[in-house]
Amino acid sequence: MGKSTVSNMLKEEGVPVWDADATVHKLYSAGGAAVPLVEAEFPGVAVAGAIDRAALSKYVVGNESAMRRLEGLVHPLVAADRAAFLQQVRASGQALAVLDIPLLYETGGPSRHGCDAVAVVSAAAELQRARVLARPGMSEEKLAAILSRQVPDEEKRQQADFVLDTGVDLADTRRQVGQLVAELRRKGGAA
Numbered sequence: 001m002g003k004s005t006v007s008n009m010l011k012e013e014g015v016p017v018w019d020a021d022a023t024v025h026k027l028y029s030a031g032g033a034a035v036p037l038v039e040a041e042f043p044g045v046a047v048a049g050a051i052d053r054a055a056l057s058k059y060v061v062g063n064e065s066a067m068r069r070l071e072g073l074v075h076p077l078v079a080a081d082r083a084a085f086l087q088q089v090r091a092s093g094q095a096l097a098v099l100d101i102p103l104l105y106e107t108g109g110p111s112r113h114g115c116d117a118v119a120v121v122s123a124a125a126e127l128q129r130a131r132v133l134a135r136p137g138m139s140e141e142k143l144a145a146i147l148s149r150q151v152p153d154e155e156k157r158q159q160a161d162f163v164l165d166t167g168v169d170l171a172d173t174r175r176q177v178g179q180l181v182a183e184l185r186r187k188g189g190a191a
Contacts, residue, residue, distance in 0.1 A: 002131075002166025002173065003121045007100050009177040016092075018085040019100040023078050028053065037073045042066070054137065061145045075107065086114060096184055105151040105159065119180060120160035122153055123167035 007017050027034035028051035038056065039046035045055040060066045082099060089097040099113055110118050123131070132143055157163050162183075164176045 002123060002164075003100065003102065005170070005173065006121045006164055006166065006177055007098070009174055010098050010181065013177065013181045015096055015098055015181060016085070016089050016094055017098045017100055018082055020078060020082070021100070021102060023081045024074060027074060027077050027081075033077050034074050038070065041069055041073060057142070061142060067149075071107075082113070095188065096181070103150065105156060106149065117161040117184065118159065119162040119164055120153075120156045121164045121166055122157055123165065125153070127167050128153070 007019060010017050024034075026032055028038070029035075030049040032050070035046055035049060035051055038051055042056060042059045045051055045059065047055070056070070060070050086097065098119075099115060101107070101113060104110060104113060104115070104118065107113070110116075122128075129143070132138055132146075133140070162180055164173065164180065166173050
C-alpha cells in the first residue's frame with residue numbers, strides 16, 4: 001500500500017509515529033517479551049532466542065484457532081507499548097501523533113486504539129498485489145491467507161476520515177501527506 005513510505009514522510013513532517021509492525025518485530029527479537037510466551041505456546045519457533053517468523057507461520061497461517069492464541073499473547077504486549085508511546089507523546093507536549101496499525105479495523109477499530117481520526121493508505125488493487133508479492137518470503141498462498149483476515153480495502157476507504165492514494169508518484173504522495181498534517185494541525189492535532 002505504501003504505508004511505510006507514508007510513515008517516513010509523516011516523521012519528516014515532525015509527527016511522532018508508532019508502528020505496530022515494528023513493535024511486533026521488537027517483541028519477537030532476541031530478548032523480546034513475546035519470545036518465551038510464543039515459544040511456550042508454539043514449541044520450536046524460537047531460534048537463537050528470537051521468534052523465527054517462518055516457523056511461526058507454519059503454525060498459524062490458515063489456522064484460525066492458532067492465530068487467535070497467538071494474538072491473545074502478543075496483542076496485550078503491543079497495546080502496552082502503544083500506550084507507553086502515547087504517554088510519552090503527551091508528556092512531550094506534542095499535539096499530533098500517528099499510530100501505524102495495519103490491522104486497525106480487524107483488531108477492534110479506531111476507538112479501541114485511541115484514534116481520533118483515521119487515514120487509510122491505499123493504492124489500486126493490482127498495484128497492492130504486485131507490491132506485496134515482491135516482498136521476500138511472500139507467496140500467493142500467504143497473500144490469500146492475509147487477505148482472508150482483512151477488512152476489504154474499499155470498506156476501509158469508506159470508513160476512513162482521510163484516504164492517501166499511494167498509487168501516484170512520490171511527490172504527489174508527499175503533497176497528500178503534507179496536506180493531511182496541515183489539516184490535522186489546524187484541527188488541533190486530533191488524530
